[in-house]
Amino acid sequence: VSTARIELGLPAEAASIVDDYVTTVAAFLPVGRRIRHHMAAEIGDGLACAVDARLAHGVVPRDAARAAVAEFGDPQLLASSLAHELAPAAGRRTGATLLVTGPLVGVVWVVAYRAGSANWLSNVAAVLSSVPVVPLVLLLAVPAAVVAVAGPYVLGRRLTLPPGLVPVAAIIATSAVMVGDATLVGTTLIHGRGISALIGVAMLVSVVRACLAAAAMRRIVRLRAASC
Amino acid sequence: MPSEHAGWRSQSVRRVALLPMRAEALKGHLDGLLLAVLEAGPAHGYAVIEALRASSDGAFTLPSGTVYPALRRLETAGLVASAWSDVDGRRRRTYRLTKAGSTALARQRESWRLFSGAVTSVLAGGAT
Secondary structure, eight states: OOOHHHHSOOOHHHHHHHHHHHHHHHHTOOSOHHHHHHHHHHHHHHHHHHHHHHHHTTOOHHHHHHHHHHHHOOHHHHHHHHHHHHHHHHHHHHHHHHHHHHHHHHHHHHHHHHHHOTTHHHHHHHHHHHOTHHHHHHHHHHHHHHHHHHHHHHGGGTSOOOTTHHHHHHHHHHHHHHHHHHHHHHHHHHHTOOOOHHHHHHHHHHHHHHHHHHHHHHHHHHHHHHOO | OHHHHHHHHHHHHHHHHHSOOOGGGGTTTHHHHHHHHHHTSOEEHHHHHHHHHHHTTTSOOOOHHHHHHHHHHHHHTTSEEEEEEEETTEEEEEEEEOHHHHHHHHHHHHHHHHHHHHHHHHHTTTTO
């Protein structure tokens, strides 16, 4: 995160003040390394422009940097406002990922069951009936993911939507997916249906997806918590 | 003293009138203002702030930190798009208006025209 001294080309006295500000903003942002680096670079560039403008008017570097950070406002408030705007983007991304990967995970399970028995369709039906949570999960996760991706653009044209709708829909979708995957894996293990290599792959895929969904949900929850 | 009090009040009113508008006063209008600034051409965050300040004769002097989250919001909504470049050794994110952004700006302009016309009409006493 400490980028100002190297990348912004400011005098040392100004750079340390700008660097402190950018570091504080980045520290309060609960996002991944890439987005944090982008935000730090963008805020740092903006501050450097504000410092440059003052230096051009003959202000000494330290005063120029102090005035620039004062102009940008409370760094924690800026981080909080950024988190507020980043949460819907993260929710939308997560919803889109779930909608794309959902059918793929489903296909892996169906293929796994098909390879295990000639009567694969009835096996899939048996799984769905023996794990009644799965259809419920689909009924919950799919609409929630669709709302996370397209809610503001489709529903938002006709209705006044609550501001936190997208992150909440993404949290519901990820929770449902985690429950669905855990139930599928757990039931398969408990019923001991002669776990083939393909069933093992399907279970692994579900475990990986559940872990990624948990990580995505954690990110969105932390962004919501950091939002103003 | 009444006269002193009146003097203080008139000074106070003048001072308030000269203050830059606070961020809360622009709530609901900031997105449209940013789109209008970007209509002139692509710009980075601080250039947007400067353009907003210049085109409002200093009335819209927001904490610069207010503008970056708003630009993120507009990008998430698909109304602006951004690209990174290197300028004098600095990484710089530049925003440009998208087609959806142009449409949204036209809608905001029309909405503002109707709203401001109605308010002006009422304040001028034309609605009696």
